[in-house]
Amino acid sequence: MWAEVHEVLGPNGANQNGKRRKSGKEWGKHYKMTAIGRCVRFRVAETTHRSAARQAMLSTLKQYFGYASFRPSQKEVIDQILDKRDCLAVMATGSGKSLCYQVPPLLLEKTAIVISPLISLMQDQVMSLKQRGVRAEFLGSAQTDGSVHTKAQSGHFHLLFMTPEKACSTPLSFWLELLEAGICLFAVDEAHCISEWGHDFRVEYKQLHKLRDVLLDVPFVGLTATATENVRIDIINSLKMNNPYVAVGSFDRKNLFYGVKHFNRSLQFVDELVQEISKYARKAGSTIIYCTTIKDVEQIHKSLQEAGIKTGIYHGQMSSNAREESHRSFIKDELLVMVATIAFGMGIDKPNIRQVIHYGCPKSIESYYQESGRCGRDGIPSVCWLYYTRADFAKADFYCGGLRTENQRRAVMESLLAAQHYCSLTTCRRKFLLSYFGEKSSAEKCGNCDNCMVSKRERDMSKESFLLMSCIQSCQGYWGLNMPVDVLRGSRAKKILNAHFDKLPFHGLGKDYSSNWWKSLAYQLISHGYLMETFRDTYKFVRVSPKGEKYIRSARPDHQPALILPLTDEMVEDEEQQCTTGEVGELNSMATLECEQLSEAEAQIFHMLLDERTKLAKSIGTAPYAVCGDQTIKKIALARPSTKARLANIDGVNQHLVVRHGDYLLQTIRQLSQELNLSLDGGANLENANTRKANLVPHHKKKLTPAKFDAWKLWHENGLPIQKIALL
Numbered sequence: 001m002w003a004e005v006h007e008v009l010g011p012n013g014a015n016q017n018g019k020r021r022k023s024g025k026e027w028g029k030h031y032k033m034t035a036i037g038r039c040v041r042f043r044v045a046e047t048t049h050r051s052a053a054r055q056a057m058l059s060t061l062k063q064y065f066g067y068a069s070f071r072p073s074q075k076e077v078i079d080q081i082l083d084k085r086d087c088l089a090v091m092a093t094g095s096g097k098s099l100c101y102q103v104p105p106l107l108l109e110k111t112a113i114v115i116s117p118l119i120s121l122m123q124d125q126v127m128s129l130k131q132r133g134v135r136a137e138f139l140g141s142a143q144t145d146g147s148v149h150t151k152a153q154s155g156h157f158h159l160l161f162m163t164p165e166k167a168c169s170t171p172l173s174f175w176l177e178l179l180e181a182g183i184c185l186f187a188v189d190e191a192h193c194i195s196e197w198g199h200d201f202r203v204e205y206k207q208l209h210k211l212r213d214v215l216l217d218v219p220f221v222g223l224t225a226t227a228t229e230n231v232r233i234d235i236i237n238s239l240k241m242n243n244p245y246v247a248v249g250s251f252d253r254k255n256l257f258y259g260v261k262h263f264n265r266s267l268q269f270v271d272e273l274v275q276e277i278s279k280y281a282r283k284a285g286s287t288i289i290y291c292t293t294i295k296d297v298e299q300i301h302k303s304l305q306e307a308g309i310k311t312g313i314y315h316g317q318m319s320s321n322a323r324e325e326s327h328r329s330f331i332k333d334e335l336l337v338m339v340a341t342i343a344f345g346m347g348i349d350k351p352n353i354r355q356v357i358h359y360g361c362p363k364s365i366e367s368y369y370q371e372s373g374r375c376g377r378d379g380i381p382s383v384c385w386l387y388y389t390r391a392d393f394a395k396a397d398f399y400c401g402g403l404r405t406e407n408q409r410r411a412v413m414e415s416l417l418a419a420q421h422y423c424s425l426t427t428c429r430r431k432f433l434l435s436y437f438g439e440k441s442s443a444e445k446c447g448n449c450d451n452c453m454v455s456k457r458e459r460d461m462s463k464e465s466f467l468l469m470s471c472i473q474s475c476q477g478y479w480g481l482n483m484p485v486d487v488l489r490g491s492r493a494k495k496i497l498n499a500h501f502d503k504l505p506f507h508g509l510g511k512d513y514s515s516n517w518w519k520s521l522a523y524q525l526i527s528h529g530y531l532m533e534t535f536r537d538t539y540k541f542v543r544v545s546p547k548g549e550k551y552i553r554s555a556r557p558d559h560q561p562a563l564i565l566p567l568t569d570e571m572v573e574d575e576e577q578q579c580t581t582g583e584v585g586e587l588n589s590m591a592t593l594e595c596e597q598l599s600e601a602e603a604q605i606f607h608m609l610l611d612e613r614t615k616l617a618k619s620i621g622t623a624p625y626a627v628c629g630d631q632t633i634k635k636i637a638l639a640r641p642s643t644k645a646r647l648a649n650i651d652g653v654n655q656h657l658v659v660r661h662g663d664y665l666l667q668t669i670r671q672l673s674q675e676l677n678l679s680l681d682g683g684a685n686l687e688n689a690n691t692r693k694a695n696l697v698p699h700h701k702k703k704l705t706p707a708k709f710d711a712w713k714l715w716h717e718n719g720l721p722i723q724k725i726a727l728l
């Protein structure tokens, strides 16, 4: 037996991978012996247990989650966890990272500890897991059930959620007893919070490595949707991961449309936004509007409520009870829109959010990706619009205030510049986002962002670019954009006279364009590599890049080589002087409403089933999506199963749903189908419906000619055969 102990822990307590993990002085001899004993017992049964677990993977997935197959990387990560290897999963928002830590405890019948940053987030997860028949709970101040601690300690739960503070302050005796009962993994969700380079650094996350010394033989699993190379390294080091398996999935959220518009903050704009939202709010799923200030949150919330839209509010100055209530009502579909600061929604898993609107430029690409990623988690096409003003770009002080280290300030400034760059892009936004996270996309155009869908007007802007670049060069790179733009526009402000910039030959030559127009051109030149923006502390500077210098050298004042650039919306607006407020635009023009793929009767039964699901959820005190997702309801509406076996076959229907609510669902389906004269066991699947829809509906982008459109109407609405129509 002792030989085996040495083999498992090594002579000095080294683990299976040969690296020594400290036992931790404070834990003492007792703990070490417990750990050794546990390892020995585990090893005896290990091999058989693991291979049985692997075989059960798919049936467990179906039984608890209702899914027929794993998504990319899920199976690989679970496999590694079963092999007790540390893992770092960097996968897109909504890609299904949670499943990586949810499946192993079900397979091994041991507890998974999950560290999560927010109580409300844990409560949501626990609520959803319970609806799947999983034993899940959280430990923390908000836990009202006194028995949870004892049950958790004895290994009763499959999943046990904790904040990092709670995990670090939990007494050793708890961990020792739970280790005895069996811990199969220690997951750190939203693991980017560990890193100062991350966009959401939380100091408590830095303490988690202490548990490494307690949970010697337990695999640590870090999960995040946004981790650049720096952040990944930080997570691995900070959690003291040992030769981790790193899974980096694609960041592409194909079902999300990305669009950006410039706007001016004004009541008129808010009115337009409210009008636009009220057009679709009742038809489509939920919407989140993220604002950068509490003032904006309050204003938009008030306007939406006045327009009669059920709207929630969420920001850091509300009491925790009020925030909690707002959050609950939103996930239970009692509110259609949530207006919030970014305090809302970390890790929110409400699958049917159809739009995420940013009212103001976000502070970083990471946070934009996270926040916009909260929509369309069920895979249905959804829309992310971002409205920005130039003033948003000057918020460095606001975001850097209170940051202590140079590293943190630098990280914030770099992030802000990237977000600003995203706003000013005239090329594919998806490509930009993907390349920001280090992912290459082969296509130049994704076809699902504003820049790819509406081609920008282009123009030779050699003269203007030459002027701007030369002026910036003359300002010697000591200034941000305001100075050279003011010089071009002929300002005689004190700072210009003091620097004698009024004597420059360019002074006043750019009067014909507004200051915003020039700044917009500057951002085009930055994205095309002619200008560079740098920063020192929180000050931004602009200077001419080597590419720009080359261009200036090749030009003469009376002749410049052609420089074709796209006109941004701001430039067009400015030149045409047509819109001083900036248009809201048709928010829903890109959104596929939930029932687009269904016939009229199918759409009706779909909506009736959604109502039934809401009633059912209310009666059992949970959120509708926790019963099952909209996409699953849509599949049920199409298949209209008559038996439990057929119901269970539908993707997204788990065993718990069939056992607990199967009779009710089947009876409801039968009754509604009868009312609508629909046959049972329709057999149609979503893919068929999609194809059917593609054939039926003239998509607004297909640009039918009037003649073709008339023909289509005769065929679709009057049922005339194509041959007959051709003869008309």
Ligand SMILES: Nc1ncnc2c1ncn2[C@@H]1O[C@H](COP(=O)(O)OP(=O)(O)OP(=O)(O)O)[C@@H](O)[C@H]1O
Residues within 6 Å of the ligand: 067, 068, 069, 070, 071, 074, 091, 092, 093, 094, 095, 096, 097, 098, 099, 224, 225, 347, 348, 349, 351, 373, 377, 378
């Ligand atoms: N294999 C699968 N098949 C179908 N749906 C799945 C699968 N795995 C996960 N999902 C569903 O995808 C949705 C998103 O999953 P999850 O919450 O785990 O995403 P996430 O990667 O943690 O996202 P985030 O980083 O935004 O928190 C959930 O509704 C989940 O049930």
